[in-house]
Amino acid sequence: MKNIAIFASGSGTNAENIIKYFANHPHIRVAVVLSNNANAGVHERAKKLGVPSFTFSRADFEEGFPVLKILAEYQVDFIVLAGFLNIISEAFLNAYPEKVINIHPALLPKHGGKGMYGMRVHEAVVAAKDKKTGITIHYINEYYDDGEIIFQADCPVSAQDTPETVAQKVHILEYEHFPHVIEELLS
Numbered sequence: 380m381k382n383i384a385i386f387a388s389g390s391g392t393n394a395e396n397i398i399k400y401f402a403n404h405p406h407i408r409v410a411v412v413l414s415n416n417a418n419a420g421v422h423e424r425a426k427k428l429g430v431p432s433f434t435f436s437r438a439d440f441e442e443g444f445p446v447l448k449i450l451a452e453y454q455v456d457f458i459v460l461a462g463f464l465n466i467i468s469e470a471f472l473n474a475y476p477e478k479v480i481n482i483h484p485a486l487l488p489k490h491g492g493k494g495m496y497g498m499r500v501h502e503a504v505v506a507a508k509d510k511k512t513g514i515t516i517h518y519i520n521e522y523y524d525d526g527e528i529i530f531q532a533d534c535p536v537s538a539q540d541t542p543e544t545v546a547q548k549v550h551i552l553e554y555e556h557f558p559h560v561i562e563e564l565l566s
Contacts, residue, residue, distance in 0.1 A: 381565045382410035384455040386463040389497075391421025393461035393482065393553055398428045400558035407565050410453040415440060415465055443470025450474075457565060460519065461557070464496055467519045479519040480564070482557050484549045486531055487515040491524030501542035501549065509536050512545060514552045516560050530560045 383401070385394045391412075398409045412425040412432035425432040431453075439445035447470060450458070458471070460481040467479055483491055483500075490503045504512045513533035518526035532555075534548045
């Protein structure tokens, strides 16, 4: 059995989708959810789906050991960032080389980097008058949105689209593709 840890900072819709996808999988399961935000909606979603969740402090995350200890307790093989807004420390990169992935709500390298998350990305896509946008699933390295790209999927952006309508299109791609890519990587 391959055990996944999901790191999330917000509402947890992608985390919920991933947990549900692997709920009855014979070889992969979401073992634990971790967050840097005690008030994140992801905790309630995890609880409803029977997955333990924990909040960690900035100090614990930067040090690495306290969070790595939780990952070891749950025998985590793979880390999925799903709306997690902190840069991953060297301690995690060393403990999980090529085993930490993220999803970004645009076609990297466009609209990535520090501060580019959530609606900020969709606003940038609309402001740039991009003809398409999408998702990028990539490995994590020591820089924001800079790791090796694993998968991209795109959708059209029309002149009538708003950041909100772009977000809706991107969410559809996230829900459709993220669990499948995780499954392929772990199979």
